Amino acid sequence: MQETATLNNSFKSEEYFINMGPQHPATHGVLRLLLTIDGEIIKKVEPDLGYIHRSIEKMCERDSYQQIVHLTDRMDYLSSHINNEAVCLTVENALELEIPDRVKVIRTIIGELTRIASHCLWWGVMGMDVGALTTYFYGFRDREMINDIFEETCGARLTMNYNVPGGLMWDIHPNFIKRVKEFIVHFKTKIPEYDKLLTGNVIFQKRTKGVGVLSKEDAISFGVSGPVARGSGYSCDVRKYHPYSALDKVTFNEVLETDGDTFARYNVRIKELWESLSIIEQLIDNIPEGEHRVKTNAVIKLPKGEFYQKVETARGELGVYIISTGTKNPYRMKFRSPGFSNLSALNHMAVGGKIGDLVATMATLDLVIPDIDR
Amino acid sequence: MSYFSNIFNGIKTLLTGMSITGKYFLNSRKGAITQQYPDNRDTLKMFDRFRGEVIMPHDENNEHACTGCQKCEIACPNGTIEIIWDRGIDEHTGKNKKKIDKFVYHLSMCTMCGLCIDVCPTDAIKWGQNFENSVYDRTALTRVLNKPDSKLRAGVED
Numbered sequence: 001m002q003e004t005a006t007l008n009n010s011f012k013s014e015e016y017f018i019n020m021g022p023q024h025p026a027t028h029g030v031l032r033l034l035l036t037i038d039g040e041i042i043k044k045v046e047p048d049l050g051y052i053h054r055s056i057e058k059m060c061e062r063d064s065y066q067q068i069v070h071l072t073d074r075m076d077y078l079s080s081h082i083n084n085e086a087v088c089l090t091v092e093n094a095l096e097l098e099i100p101d102r103v104k105v106i107r108t109i110i111g112e113l114t115r116i117a118s119h120c121l122w123w124g125v126m127g128m129d130v131g132a133l134t135t136y137f138y139g140f141r142d143r144e145m146i147n148d149i150f151e152e153t154c155g156a157r158l159t160m161n162y163n164v165p166g167g168l169m170w171d172i173h174p175n176f177i178k179r180v181k182e183f184i185v186h187f188k189t190k191i192p193e194y195d196k197l198l199t200g201n202v203i204f205q206k207r208t209k210g211v212g213v214l215s216k217e218d219a220i221s222f223g224v225s226g227p228v229a230r231g232s233g234y235s236c237d238v239r240k241y242h243p244y245s246a247l248d249k250v251t252f253n254e255v256l257e258t259d260g261d262t263f264a265r266y267n268v269r270i271k272e273l274w275e276s277l278s279i280i281e282q283l284i285d286n287i288p289e290g291e292h293r294v295k296t297n298a299v300i301k302l303p304k305g306e307f308y309q310k311v312e313t314a315r316g317e318l319g320v321y322i323i324s325t326g327t328k329n330p331y332r333m334k335f336r337s338p339g340f341s342n343l344s345a346l347n348h349m350a351v352g353g354k355i356g357d358l359v360a361t362m363a364t365l366d367l368v369i370p371d372i373d374r
Numbered sequence: 375m376s377y378f379s380n381i382f383n384g385i386k387t388l389l390t391g392m393s394i395t396g397k398y399f400l401n402s403r404k405g406a407i408t409q410q411y412p413d414n415r416d417t418l419k420m421f422d423r424f425r426g427e428v429i430m431p432h433d434e435n436n437e438h439a440c441t442g443c444q445k446c447e448i449a450c451p452n453g454t455i456e457i458i459w460d461r462g463i464d465e466h467t468g469k470n471k472k473k474i475d476k477f478v479y480h481l482s483m484c485t486m487c488g489l490c491i492d493v494c495p496t497d498a499i500k501w502g503q504n505f506e507n508s509v510y511d512r513t514a515l516t517r518v519l520n521k522p523d524s525k526l527r528a529g530v531e532d
Contacts, residue, residue, distance in 0.1 A: 067451035070487035134395055144407045155423035155501065161487045169492055170423065197391045202384040298445075298493070 013038055020358075022051050027362065028125065029369030031343075040354050045347045053373040060333035065091050065165055065300040068333070073159035075337065076371035078118040079313040081154075082111050084163040086320045089244055090309040091165040094302045094324065101246070102290040103167045105283050108246040109180065110150070110162065112276040116187070117146040118314035119269050119276075122366045126266065127198050129363040130207045135198055142190050149179045165300055167293030180284050184277055191273055199270065208262040212349040212361030215260055222345040226316025226338050227272060228365055231265035233258040238312035250282045262357075265364040299328050315339055315366055339371040420503040425486040428455075428479055429502035430519040437527040438520055440498035442474040446490035454484045464526070474520060481507060482515040496530050 021032040030051035036044035056075060060068045065087075072083035085107050092099055124139025147157040153173040154162040162169055198204050214224070219232040229236045237254040239247045255271040257264035302324035310319040316338025323332040342365050350358045398405075409418070420426065432438050442459040456478040464471040491499055499519070509515060 063451055066449070066489060067487075070451060070485060070489070141405070141407050151424060152421045153423070155421070155425040155488065156486060159486070164492070169488060173421075173423070193394050197394045200387050201391050202387045 015043055020355075022048075027369070028367055031367065031369050031372070033346075033358075035355070035358075037355065042350050042353055042355065042358055045350045045358065047343055047346065049373055051373065052370050054370075056374045057333050057335060061329055061331070064328050065302065065330075068330075069163060069165070070159070070161045072335075073161055074370060075335065075374055076313055076315060076318070076339065076368050077158055078121060078368055079111075079114050079315065080158060081107075081114045081150075081160050081162060082311055082313045083318060084161060085111060085245065086309055086311040086313075086318050088163040088165050089311065090307050090320045090322055091300065091302065093309060094305070094307045094322065095165070095296070095300070097166060097294055097296070099167065099294065100290045100292070101288040103292060103294075104246040105287050106168060106172055106292070107163065108250075109280055109283050109287075110153075111245070112279045113146050113149065113180070113183075115276050115314045116273055117143045117150075118366075119273055120146075122269060122314075122363075123194060123198070126363045127204075129359050130204060132198060132201070132204065135194075138190075138193070138197070142187060145179075145183050145186060149176065149183065152176070152179070164293065166296040167291070169293075171292040172287075177284060177287070180280065184281060184284075187273075187277060191270070194270065199266070205263065207356070207360055208266060208364075211262045211353060211357045212364070213259075213261045214345055214349050216258075218345065218348055219260070222348065223341040224316070224345050225341060226312070226314075227255075227268040228265055228316065228342050228345070230255055231257045231268045231364070232260035236317065238310050238317050242310060244309070244311055246283060247279075250279045252279050262360050262364045269364075269366075301326060301328050302330070310336070313338060315368065315371065316342060335374060337371045337374060339365075339367050339369075343367060343372055420505070422503075423501065424503050424505075425488060425501050426505040427481055427502045427507060428484065428490065428499050428519070430477060430499050432521050432524055433527065435527075436521055436524045438498055438524050439496040439527050439530045440474050440477060440520065441496055441526060441530060442472045443495065445493045445495065446499065449489040449493040451487065451489070452483045452485060454480050455490055456480070473526060477519040479517045479519050480515065481517060482512055498530075 015036055015038045018035045018037060019032060020035055021027040022030040027033065032048040032051065034046040034048055035042060054074070056071050059071055063071070069084050069087050072087050073080040076083055120139045120143040124136040127135025150160055151157050153176050154160040214228070214232045216233045219229045219234045224234070225236050233256055235254055235256055240254050252275045255268045255275060257268050302322065304324060304326040307322045307324065308319060310317050317336070318338055319336030321334040321336065322330045325331045346362065346365065349361050353361070430438050430440060442457055444457050447455045447457050457474055458476040458478065459472055460475045461470055462473050463469070464473070491501060507515070
Protein backbone atom coordinates (compact mmCIF):
# COMPACT_ATOMS: atom_id res chain seq x y z
CA MET A 1 0.00 0.00 0.00
CA GLN A 2 2.71 2.39 1.03
CA GLU A 3 4.72 1.40 -2.00
CA THR A 4 1.96 2.45 -4.37
CA ALA A 5 1.67 5.80 -2.61
CA THR A 6 5.37 6.58 -3.09
CA LEU A 7 5.13 5.41 -6.67
CA ASN A 8 2.24 7.78 -7.35
CA ASN A 9 4.06 10.56 -5.57
CA SER A 10 7.17 10.18 -7.66
CA PHE A 11 5.17 10.43 -10.87
CA LYS A 12 3.32 13.49 -9.71
CA SER A 13 3.86 16.46 -11.94
CA GLU A 14 5.58 19.24 -10.05
CA GLU A 15 6.65 22.69 -11.05
CA TYR A 16 10.22 23.53 -10.49
CA PHE A 17 12.57 26.33 -10.93
CA ILE A 18 15.66 26.52 -13.12
CA ASN A 19 18.19 29.17 -14.02
CA MET A 20 18.98 29.77 -17.66
CA GLY A 21 22.04 31.94 -17.74
CA PRO A 22 23.75 34.24 -16.93
CA GLN A 23 26.42 32.26 -18.75
CA HIS A 24 24.15 30.31 -21.06
CA PRO A 25 25.33 30.40 -24.68
CA ALA A 26 21.79 30.84 -26.03
CA THR A 27 21.22 34.06 -24.11
CA HIS A 28 23.99 35.83 -26.09
CA GLY A 29 25.42 37.63 -23.14
CA VAL A 30 24.88 37.84 -19.45
CA LEU A 31 21.10 37.56 -19.31
CA ARG A 32 19.67 35.38 -16.56
CA LEU A 33 16.25 33.87 -17.10
CA LEU A 34 14.41 32.37 -14.16
CA LEU A 35 12.31 29.61 -15.64
CA THR A 36 9.43 27.98 -13.85
CA ILE A 37 8.88 24.75 -15.69
CA ASP A 38 6.69 21.72 -15.44
CA GLY A 39 8.67 18.97 -17.09
CA GLU A 40 9.52 20.49 -20.42
CA ILE A 41 6.63 22.97 -20.48
CA ILE A 42 7.42 26.56 -19.55
CA LYS A 43 5.10 28.11 -16.98
CA LYS A 44 6.85 31.39 -16.42
CA VAL A 45 9.91 33.25 -17.68
CA GLU A 46 11.36 35.98 -15.53
CA PRO A 47 14.35 37.88 -16.91
CA ASP A 48 16.84 39.01 -14.29
CA LEU A 49 18.73 42.02 -15.58
CA GLY A 50 21.66 44.10 -14.49
CA TYR A 51 24.64 41.82 -14.97
CA ILE A 52 26.25 44.22 -17.42
CA HIS A 53 24.85 47.49 -16.13
CA ARG A 54 27.49 50.19 -16.50
CA SER A 55 25.35 53.22 -15.69
CA ILE A 56 25.81 54.76 -19.12
CA GLU A 57 22.94 57.20 -18.53
CA LYS A 58 24.59 58.48 -15.37
CA MET A 59 27.96 58.73 -17.07
CA CYS A 60 26.34 60.87 -19.75
CA GLU A 61 25.49 63.46 -17.10
CA ARG A 62 29.20 63.78 -16.39
CA ASP A 63 30.35 64.03 -20.00
CA SER A 64 30.22 66.74 -22.60
CA TYR A 65 28.02 66.23 -25.65
CA GLN A 66 30.94 65.15 -27.82
CA GLN A 67 31.97 62.58 -25.24
CA ILE A 68 28.51 61.07 -24.87
CA VAL A 69 28.62 59.79 -28.44
CA HIS A 70 31.32 57.21 -27.80
CA LEU A 71 29.42 55.76 -24.83
CA THR A 72 26.47 54.88 -27.03
CA ASP A 73 28.76 52.61 -29.08
CA ARG A 74 28.80 50.37 -26.08
CA MET A 75 25.05 50.07 -25.67
CA ASP A 76 23.89 48.23 -28.74
CA TYR A 77 27.28 47.39 -30.14
CA LEU A 78 25.86 45.75 -33.25
CA SER A 79 24.27 48.97 -34.45
CA SER A 80 26.73 51.40 -32.95
CA HIS A 81 26.64 53.82 -35.85
CA ILE A 82 22.88 54.25 -35.56
CA ASN A 83 23.16 54.87 -31.81
CA ASN A 84 25.77 57.55 -32.44
CA GLU A 85 23.55 59.07 -35.08
CA ALA A 86 20.66 59.26 -32.63
CA VAL A 87 22.65 61.26 -30.09
CA CYS A 88 24.12 63.52 -32.75
CA LEU A 89 20.69 64.18 -34.26
CA THR A 90 19.30 65.12 -30.86
CA VAL A 91 22.13 67.55 -30.20
CA GLU A 92 21.94 69.00 -33.71
CA ASN A 93 18.20 69.47 -33.47
CA ALA A 94 18.60 71.21 -30.14
CA LEU A 95 21.26 73.51 -31.54
CA GLU A 96 19.24 73.97 -34.76
CA LEU A 97 22.32 73.18 -36.82
CA GLU A 98 21.96 72.90 -40.59
CA ILE A 99 23.61 69.62 -41.55
CA PRO A 100 25.06 69.26 -45.07
CA ASP A 101 23.39 66.79 -47.41
CA ARG A 102 26.63 64.90 -47.81
CA VAL A 103 26.68 64.08 -44.11
CA LYS A 104 23.07 62.96 -44.17
CA VAL A 105 23.61 60.61 -47.11
CA ILE A 106 26.79 59.09 -45.69
CA ARG A 107 25.14 58.60 -42.33
CA THR A 108 22.23 56.78 -43.95
CA ILE A 109 24.47 54.54 -46.06
CA ILE A 110 26.61 53.54 -43.10
CA GLY A 111 23.50 53.12 -40.97
CA GLU A 112 22.02 50.68 -43.45
CA LEU A 113 25.33 48.85 -43.73
CA THR A 114 25.28 48.54 -39.96
CA ARG A 115 21.78 47.10 -40.15
CA ILE A 116 22.90 44.52 -42.72
CA ALA A 117 25.92 43.62 -40.60
CA SER A 118 23.72 43.22 -37.56
CA HIS A 119 21.18 41.09 -39.40
CA CYS A 120 23.99 38.94 -40.84
CA LEU A 121 25.25 38.23 -37.37
CA TRP A 122 21.72 37.59 -36.17
CA TRP A 123 21.09 35.17 -39.03
CA GLY A 124 24.21 33.21 -38.21
CA VAL A 125 23.42 33.07 -34.54
CA MET A 126 19.77 32.27 -35.15
CA GLY A 127 20.78 29.22 -37.16
CA MET A 128 23.24 28.22 -34.49
CA ASP A 129 20.61 28.48 -31.77
CA VAL A 130 18.30 26.06 -33.54
CA GLY A 131 21.14 23.71 -34.34
CA ALA A 132 22.49 24.71 -37.75
CA LEU A 133 26.11 25.64 -37.08
CA THR A 134 27.00 26.31 -40.73
CA THR A 135 24.97 29.51 -40.88
CA TYR A 136 27.21 31.05 -38.26
CA PHE A 137 30.21 30.93 -40.56
CA TYR A 138 28.34 32.16 -43.63
CA GLY A 139 26.81 35.06 -41.73
CA PHE A 140 30.15 36.12 -40.34
CA ARG A 141 31.81 35.80 -43.75
CA ASP A 142 29.51 38.40 -45.28
CA ARG A 143 29.63 40.61 -42.23
CA GLU A 144 33.40 40.66 -42.52
CA MET A 145 33.20 42.64 -45.78
CA ILE A 146 31.14 45.35 -44.06
CA ASN A 147 33.51 45.40 -41.12
CA ASP A 148 36.38 46.00 -43.51
CA ILE A 149 34.50 48.93 -45.05
CA PHE A 150 33.96 50.38 -41.59
CA GLU A 151 37.55 49.82 -40.59
CA GLU A 152 38.81 51.65 -43.64
CA THR A 153 36.48 54.62 -43.29
CA CYS A 154 35.81 54.92 -39.56
CA GLY A 155 38.96 53.32 -38.13
CA ALA A 156 37.19 50.72 -36.05
CA ARG A 157 35.14 47.65 -36.77
CA LEU A 158 32.57 47.69 -34.02
CA THR A 159 32.72 50.75 -31.78
CA MET A 160 33.06 53.21 -34.60
CA ASN A 161 32.35 56.63 -33.06
CA TYR A 162 32.27 58.09 -36.57
CA ASN A 163 29.59 60.68 -35.86
CA VAL A 164 30.24 63.89 -34.04
CA PRO A 165 27.64 66.57 -33.28
CA GLY A 166 27.77 68.58 -36.50
CA GLY A 167 28.75 65.88 -38.96
CA LEU A 168 31.31 63.14 -39.35
CA MET A 169 34.75 62.81 -37.85
CA TRP A 170 36.42 62.37 -41.23
CA ASP A 171 35.29 62.35 -44.81
CA ILE A 172 34.70 58.92 -46.34
CA HIS A 173 37.72 56.99 -47.53
CA PRO A 174 38.36 57.17 -51.33
CA ASN A 175 37.80 53.41 -51.56
CA PHE A 176 34.46 53.56 -49.75
CA ILE A 177 32.14 53.78 -52.75
CA LYS A 178 34.02 51.09 -54.67
CA ARG A 179 33.96 48.71 -51.72
CA VAL A 180 30.27 49.26 -51.00
CA LYS A 181 29.41 48.54 -54.63
CA GLU A 182 31.47 45.36 -54.50
CA PHE A 183 29.64 44.37 -51.37
CA ILE A 184 26.21 44.94 -52.92
CA VAL A 185 27.10 42.71 -55.88
CA HIS A 186 28.51 40.08 -53.54
CA PHE A 187 25.65 40.13 -51.07
CA LYS A 188 22.93 39.91 -53.69
CA THR A 189 24.16 36.44 -54.55
CA LYS A 190 24.32 35.46 -50.88
CA ILE A 191 20.79 36.19 -49.64
CA PRO A 192 19.27 33.53 -51.94
CA GLU A 193 21.82 31.12 -50.48
CA TYR A 194 20.61 32.05 -47.01
CA ASP A 195 17.10 31.18 -48.11
CA LYS A 196 18.15 27.86 -49.63
CA LEU A 197 20.26 26.88 -46.67
CA LEU A 198 18.03 27.79 -43.75
CA THR A 199 14.68 29.32 -44.69
CA GLY A 200 13.57 26.37 -46.78
CA ASN A 201 15.00 23.78 -44.45
CA VAL A 202 12.24 21.56 -43.14
CA ILE A 203 13.79 21.07 -39.70
CA PHE A 204 14.14 24.83 -39.28
CA GLN A 205 10.54 25.41 -40.32
CA LYS A 206 9.30 22.81 -37.86
CA ARG A 207 11.29 24.51 -35.10
CA THR A 208 10.02 28.02 -35.87
CA LYS A 209 6.51 27.90 -37.37
CA GLY A 210 3.83 28.54 -34.80
CA VAL A 211 6.40 29.03 -32.04
CA GLY A 212 6.46 32.07 -29.78
CA VAL A 213 3.37 33.72 -31.22
CA LEU A 214 2.88 37.39 -30.44
CA SER A 215 -0.37 38.94 -31.64
CA LYS A 216 -0.55 42.46 -33.02
CA GLU A 217 -2.49 43.72 -29.99
CA ASP A 218 0.04 42.26 -27.59
CA ALA A 219 2.92 43.65 -29.61
CA ILE A 220 1.45 47.13 -29.27
CA SER A 221 0.67 46.80 -25.58
CA PHE A 222 4.16 45.50 -24.74
CA GLY A 223 5.73 48.41 -26.58
CA VAL A 224 7.60 46.07 -28.89
CA SER A 225 9.29 47.69 -31.87
CA GLY A 226 11.47 46.85 -34.83
CA PRO A 227 11.40 43.56 -36.72
CA VAL A 228 9.73 41.82 -33.78
CA ALA A 229 6.70 44.12 -34.00
CA ARG A 230 6.65 44.05 -37.79
CA GLY A 231 6.58 40.25 -37.65
CA SER A 232 3.28 40.63 -35.81
CA GLY A 233 1.91 42.99 -38.43
CA TYR A 234 2.36 46.17 -36.43
CA SER A 235 3.65 48.83 -38.78
CA CYS A 236 6.10 50.87 -36.73
CA ASP A 237 9.17 51.60 -38.84
CA VAL A 238 10.63 54.89 -37.59
CA ARG A 239 12.40 55.27 -40.93
CA LYS A 240 8.99 55.41 -42.60
CA TYR A 241 7.03 57.45 -40.07
CA HIS A 242 9.66 59.89 -38.83
CA PRO A 243 12.38 59.87 -41.49
CA TYR A 244 15.72 61.24 -40.35
CA SER A 245 18.95 61.97 -42.23
CA ALA A 246 18.51 61.10 -45.92
CA LEU A 247 15.76 58.52 -45.44
CA ASP A 248 13.09 60.88 -46.75
CA LYS A 249 14.82 60.86 -50.17
CA VAL A 250 14.72 57.12 -50.70
CA THR A 251 11.90 54.73 -51.46
CA PHE A 252 11.67 51.46 -49.65
CA ASN A 253 8.99 49.12 -48.40
CA GLU A 254 8.27 48.46 -44.80
CA VAL A 255 8.39 44.70 -44.40
CA LEU A 256 5.32 43.35 -42.65
CA GLU A 257 4.39 39.79 -41.77
CA THR A 258 1.13 38.88 -40.09
CA ASP A 259 1.75 35.51 -38.43
CA GLY A 260 3.60 36.86 -35.41
CA ASP A 261 5.53 33.66 -34.85
CA THR A 262 9.25 33.04 -34.89
CA PHE A 263 9.27 32.25 -38.59
CA ALA A 264 7.51 35.54 -39.40
CA ARG A 265 10.10 37.52 -37.46
CA TYR A 266 12.81 35.58 -39.24
CA ASN A 267 11.30 36.45 -42.61
CA VAL A 268 11.02 40.13 -41.73
CA ARG A 269 14.74 40.35 -41.06
CA ILE A 270 15.69 38.45 -44.21
CA LYS A 271 13.48 40.73 -46.32
CA GLU A 272 14.88 43.78 -44.57
CA LEU A 273 18.28 42.81 -45.93
CA TRP A 274 16.90 43.41 -49.44
CA GLU A 275 15.33 46.72 -48.44
CA SER A 276 18.56 47.95 -46.84
CA LEU A 277 20.46 46.97 -49.96
CA SER A 278 18.02 48.92 -52.10
CA ILE A 279 18.39 52.02 -49.89
CA ILE A 280 22.17 51.86 -50.21
CA GLU A 281 21.90 51.36 -53.98
CA GLN A 282 19.76 54.46 -54.33
CA LEU A 283 22.20 56.63 -52.40
CA ILE A 284 25.65 55.30 -53.20
CA ASP A 285 25.87 56.75 -56.72
CA ASN A 286 24.85 60.27 -55.79
CA ILE A 287 26.59 61.27 -52.62
CA PRO A 288 26.46 65.06 -52.84
CA GLU A 289 29.66 67.06 -52.68
CA GLY A 290 30.23 69.33 -49.77
CA GLU A 291 31.54 69.63 -46.26
CA HIS A 292 31.68 66.56 -44.08
CA ARG A 293 31.39 68.57 -40.90
CA VAL A 294 29.87 71.79 -39.62
CA LYS A 295 31.99 73.72 -37.20
CA THR A 296 30.53 73.72 -33.71
CA ASN A 297 31.78 75.38 -30.59
CA ALA A 298 34.46 73.49 -28.73
CA VAL A 299 32.16 73.45 -25.72
CA ILE A 300 28.63 72.64 -26.84
CA LYS A 301 25.95 74.11 -24.62
CA LEU A 302 22.41 73.04 -25.38
CA PRO A 303 19.61 75.53 -24.83
CA LYS A 304 17.45 74.95 -21.81
CA GLY A 305 14.72 72.42 -22.50
CA GLU A 306 13.89 68.84 -23.35
CA PHE A 307 14.86 67.15 -26.58
CA TYR A 308 13.84 63.81 -28.01
CA GLN A 309 14.85 61.97 -31.14
CA LYS A 310 14.08 58.44 -32.20
CA VAL A 311 15.79 56.32 -34.79
CA GLU A 312 15.36 52.80 -36.07
CA THR A 313 18.24 50.58 -35.06
CA ALA A 314 18.58 47.00 -36.22
CA ARG A 315 16.56 45.94 -33.18
CA GLY A 316 13.85 48.58 -33.16
CA GLU A 317 13.14 52.04 -31.97
CA LEU A 318 15.90 53.79 -30.04
CA GLY A 319 14.87 56.99 -28.33
CA VAL A 320 17.29 59.55 -26.96
CA TYR A 321 15.88 61.97 -24.44
CA ILE A 322 17.94 64.88 -23.12
CA ILE A 323 16.96 67.34 -20.45
CA SER A 324 19.25 70.32 -20.59
CA THR A 325 19.58 73.14 -18.12
CA GLY A 326 21.76 75.16 -20.45
CA THR A 327 25.11 73.84 -19.23
CA LYS A 328 27.72 71.81 -21.07
CA ASN A 329 26.43 68.51 -19.65
CA PRO A 330 22.92 67.14 -19.86
CA TYR A 331 20.91 67.31 -16.66
CA ARG A 332 19.35 63.93 -17.44
CA MET A 333 19.88 61.58 -20.30
CA LYS A 334 17.54 58.69 -21.02
CA PHE A 335 17.79 56.02 -23.67
CA ARG A 336 14.70 54.14 -24.70
CA SER A 337 16.36 50.98 -25.88
CA PRO A 338 14.54 48.55 -28.17
CA GLY A 339 15.93 45.42 -26.54
CA PHE A 340 14.42 46.21 -23.15
CA SER A 341 10.88 46.51 -24.46
CA ASN A 342 11.25 43.51 -26.73
CA LEU A 343 12.44 41.39 -23.83
CA SER A 344 9.35 42.31 -21.83
CA ALA A 345 7.23 40.34 -24.27
CA LEU A 346 9.30 37.18 -23.83
CA ASN A 347 7.25 35.79 -20.94
CA HIS A 348 4.06 36.19 -22.96
CA MET A 349 5.57 34.48 -25.99
CA ALA A 350 7.29 31.59 -24.24
CA VAL A 351 4.63 30.42 -21.77
CA GLY A 352 3.15 27.09 -22.78
CA GLY A 353 6.01 26.22 -25.06
CA LYS A 354 9.00 23.96 -24.62
CA ILE A 355 12.45 25.03 -23.50
CA GLY A 356 13.74 24.52 -27.03
CA ASP A 357 11.05 26.88 -28.30
CA LEU A 358 12.19 29.49 -25.80
CA VAL A 359 15.66 29.41 -27.34
CA ALA A 360 14.22 29.85 -30.83
CA THR A 361 11.98 32.69 -29.64
CA MET A 362 14.86 34.45 -27.94
CA ALA A 363 16.95 34.12 -31.07
CA THR A 364 14.41 36.08 -33.10
CA LEU A 365 14.10 38.75 -30.41
CA ASP A 366 17.74 39.45 -31.32
CA LEU A 367 18.71 40.53 -27.86
CA VAL A 368 21.85 42.48 -27.19
CA ILE A 369 22.26 42.49 -23.43
CA PRO A 370 24.36 45.67 -23.03
CA ASP A 371 21.53 47.45 -24.83
CA ILE A 372 19.03 46.18 -22.26
CA ASP A 373 21.11 46.91 -19.18
CA ARG A 374 22.96 49.99 -20.49
CA MET B 375 0.31 9.28 -48.82
CA SER B 376 1.17 12.63 -47.27
CA TYR B 377 3.42 10.69 -44.90
CA PHE B 378 5.71 9.71 -47.75
CA SER B 379 5.51 13.06 -49.51
CA ASN B 380 6.54 14.71 -46.24
CA ILE B 381 9.56 12.46 -46.07
CA PHE B 382 10.52 13.23 -49.66
CA ASN B 383 9.98 16.95 -49.15
CA GLY B 384 12.14 16.87 -46.08
CA ILE B 385 14.94 15.08 -47.87
CA LYS B 386 14.65 17.49 -50.79
CA THR B 387 15.05 20.60 -48.61
CA LEU B 388 17.97 19.05 -46.80
CA LEU B 389 19.66 18.26 -50.12
CA THR B 390 19.04 21.83 -51.31
CA GLY B 391 20.84 23.11 -48.25
CA MET B 392 23.59 20.58 -48.67
CA SER B 393 24.14 21.69 -52.25
CA ILE B 394 25.19 25.08 -50.83
CA THR B 395 27.49 23.64 -48.21
CA GLY B 396 28.81 21.13 -50.74
CA LYS B 397 29.61 23.93 -53.17
CA TYR B 398 31.69 25.68 -50.53
CA PHE B 399 33.25 22.43 -49.42
CA LEU B 400 34.55 21.78 -52.93
CA ASN B 401 35.69 25.41 -53.45
CA SER B 402 37.01 25.89 -49.96
CA ARG B 403 39.98 28.01 -51.08
CA LYS B 404 37.80 30.50 -52.91
CA GLY B 405 36.24 33.30 -50.90
CA ALA B 406 37.82 32.32 -47.61
CA ILE B 407 38.13 35.35 -45.37
CA THR B 408 39.97 33.75 -42.49
CA GLN B 409 43.37 35.29 -41.89
CA GLN B 410 46.21 33.13 -40.63
CA TYR B 411 46.91 35.83 -38.11
CA PRO B 412 50.11 35.16 -36.20
CA ASP B 413 51.68 33.68 -39.32
CA ASN B 414 50.85 36.61 -41.59
CA ARG B 415 52.34 39.25 -39.33
CA ASP B 416 54.96 40.28 -41.88
CA THR B 417 52.44 41.00 -44.57
CA LEU B 418 49.57 42.18 -42.40
CA LYS B 419 48.88 45.83 -43.01
CA MET B 420 46.15 47.64 -41.14
CA PHE B 421 44.11 50.41 -42.71
CA ASP B 422 45.51 53.95 -42.44
CA ARG B 423 42.74 55.10 -40.17
CA PHE B 424 42.83 52.04 -37.93
CA ARG B 425 42.81 53.02 -34.28
CA GLY B 426 45.38 50.95 -32.49
CA GLU B 427 46.95 53.35 -30.04
CA VAL B 428 47.76 57.03 -29.74
CA ILE B 429 51.29 57.91 -30.83
CA MET B 430 53.22 61.16 -31.02
CA PRO B 431 55.34 61.30 -34.19
CA HIS B 432 58.82 62.76 -33.79
CA ASP B 433 60.90 63.97 -36.71
CA GLU B 434 64.61 63.25 -37.29
CA ASN B 435 65.69 66.13 -35.01
CA ASN B 436 63.74 64.56 -32.13
CA GLU B 437 61.14 67.30 -32.33
CA HIS B 438 57.37 66.95 -31.87
CA ALA B 439 54.48 69.31 -32.43
CA CYS B 440 52.85 69.28 -28.98
CA THR B 441 52.53 72.73 -27.48
CA GLY B 442 50.99 71.48 -24.25
CA CYS B 443 47.66 73.19 -24.79
CA GLN B 444 45.90 70.32 -22.94
CA LYS B 445 42.91 70.33 -25.28
CA CYS B 446 43.27 66.56 -25.65
CA GLU B 447 43.31 66.14 -21.90
CA ILE B 448 40.03 68.03 -21.62
CA ALA B 449 38.46 66.22 -24.58
CA CYS B 450 39.26 62.76 -23.25
CA PRO B 451 36.24 61.14 -21.57
CA ASN B 452 38.25 58.74 -19.42
CA GLY B 453 41.25 60.64 -18.13
CA THR B 454 43.52 58.66 -20.43
CA ILE B 455 45.84 61.57 -21.20
CA GLU B 456 47.79 63.40 -18.53
CA ILE B 457 50.07 66.26 -19.50
CA ILE B 458 52.74 67.32 -17.05
CA TRP B 459 53.92 70.74 -18.19
CA ASP B 460 56.25 73.48 -17.23
CA ARG B 461 57.06 76.99 -18.33
CA GLY B 462 60.29 77.84 -20.02
CA ILE B 463 61.94 80.21 -22.46
CA ASP B 464 61.26 79.15 -26.01
CA GLU B 465 64.57 79.10 -27.87
CA HIS B 466 63.03 80.09 -31.22
CA THR B 467 61.00 83.08 -30.12
CA GLY B 468 62.53 83.93 -26.77
CA LYS B 469 59.13 84.10 -25.11
CA ASN B 470 58.24 82.48 -21.82
CA LYS B 471 55.97 79.68 -22.99
CA LYS B 472 54.23 76.57 -21.78
CA LYS B 473 56.01 73.36 -22.78
CA ILE B 474 55.36 69.71 -22.06
CA ASP B 475 57.49 67.80 -19.65
CA LYS B 476 55.71 64.47 -19.97
CA PHE B 477 52.80 63.42 -22.17
CA VAL B 478 51.46 60.47 -20.21
CA TYR B 479 49.12 58.11 -22.04
CA HIS B 480 47.27 55.40 -20.11
CA LEU B 481 46.49 52.87 -22.80
CA SER B 482 44.61 50.69 -20.32
CA MET B 483 41.95 53.39 -19.93
CA CYS B 484 41.69 54.35 -23.59
CA THR B 485 38.44 53.56 -25.43
CA MET B 486 39.83 54.60 -28.81
CA CYS B 487 37.14 57.22 -29.34
CA GLY B 488 39.52 59.53 -31.18
CA LEU B 489 38.36 62.78 -29.62
CA CYS B 490 41.90 63.77 -28.56
CA ILE B 491 43.26 63.43 -32.08
CA ASP B 492 40.20 65.16 -33.48
CA VAL B 493 40.68 68.16 -31.22
CA CYS B 494 44.48 68.53 -31.47
CA PRO B 495 45.21 71.90 -33.15
CA THR B 496 48.77 71.05 -34.23
CA ASP B 497 48.34 67.38 -35.22
CA ALA B 498 50.88 66.41 -32.60
CA ILE B 499 49.23 63.08 -31.84
CA LYS B 500 48.10 60.51 -34.37
CA TRP B 501 46.71 56.99 -34.55
CA GLY B 502 49.24 54.20 -34.52
CA GLN B 503 48.41 50.97 -36.32
CA ASN B 504 49.94 48.68 -33.72
CA PHE B 505 47.28 46.60 -32.00
CA GLU B 506 49.37 44.02 -30.19
CA ASN B 507 49.20 45.70 -26.84
CA SER B 508 49.09 42.79 -24.44
CA VAL B 509 51.65 42.90 -21.65
CA TYR B 510 52.28 40.91 -18.49
CA ASP B 511 52.33 43.94 -16.20
CA ARG B 512 49.70 46.61 -16.55
CA THR B 513 52.10 49.39 -15.57
CA ALA B 514 53.66 48.84 -18.99
CA LEU B 515 50.44 50.21 -20.49
CA THR B 516 51.17 53.66 -19.07
CA ARG B 517 53.43 55.30 -21.59
CA VAL B 518 55.21 58.60 -21.96
CA LEU B 519 54.67 59.58 -25.57
CA ASN B 520 57.26 62.33 -25.95
CA LYS B 521 60.77 60.96 -26.31
CA PRO B 522 63.47 62.00 -23.83
CA ASP B 523 65.05 65.37 -24.60
CA SER B 524 62.56 66.04 -27.39
CA LYS B 525 61.67 69.61 -28.22
CA LEU B 526 58.82 71.51 -29.79
CA ARG B 527 59.26 71.94 -33.52
CA ALA B 528 60.01 75.49 -34.60
CA GLY B 529 57.05 77.44 -35.90
CA VAL B 530 54.33 75.34 -34.27
CA GLU B 531 51.77 77.58 -32.62
CA ASP B 532 48.39 76.69 -31.28
